[in-house]
Amino acid sequence: MFIGEHTFKVDGKGRVSIPADFRRELEEGDPLASQSGRPRMVIVYGHDAQKQLQVYTYNDYRALAAEIAQMPRGSKQRKIMQSLILNKARPTEVDGDGRLVLPQALRDKIGLEGTAYFGGMGETFEIWKPDVFEANTASVTDTWLDEQGEDFDPLSLLNDLEG
Template identity: 75%
Template sequence: MVGMFIGEHTFKVDGKGRVSIPADFRRELELGDPLASETGRPRMVIVYGPEKQQHLTVYTYEGYKALAGDIARLPRGSQKRKIMERMILNRARPTEVDNDGRLVLPQMLRDKIGLENTAYFAGLGETFEIWKPEVHEAQDEALDDRIFEEFGEDFDPLSLLDDLEG
């Protein structure tokens, strides 16, 4: 199942690290956890990744299990598998939505990305990211600059789908 985390949202983070999860994201998390209908508290996995990563990547429970399965299919002892195990499996934290539809971000995760009073949620289809808003804005502007430098000012992102043809 391909997720549909789309759009952007900004929410306040309280002193205990609680932040509301966008309602449409909560629905996707529910669809991605077979126990959610019983518990009412969908599970998810937050990957905080390498030291220099400036955001958190959030997977549905089933999406993360599928990713872990893909990693397990890599040859044992291979460099790719070791990197993926270290950056994706080891640097992850399972959690769940609380009864009020919020996510509690531990201090360690907030410190890692410099999150203070506000969290920016970026939907990316199968996953979503959580950023400090100012950091995301700077990264997004830099990406736009690189894209337009490479493809030109009249670049149409849909043109990248041309690679799927043929």
């Protein structure tokens, strides 16, 4: 599971260290990683308005692609998922120094320069330009939390799963 948050420098060639605990998850999510020492992953960059890169382990991305393949052929939902998840994705691998090399086009898409924010999201992690992440969190999460009241417990949302 990808959890926690990290910020790392991005060099001029787009190389950025991957958090050590994230690398271990990537290794576990790639059956060939033990042989190659370079776990594979898939970066989904999605639609034009998407402000972050979403990173899947190799196995989790394959499972997601299989779920999309189970959707009715020709359906609008399947076409959208294929476009945003399968078409707007880039397979890559960890380099020999434990880094990810982000191509210029992906860095440009999210405005990444200087530093990258890594946010664990459970089965995936996201890469953001740090100030964009902060602004997004403030505008979405903080506003929603303010509406819930001072004594709101986020774990109460899990109660919806019981019924």
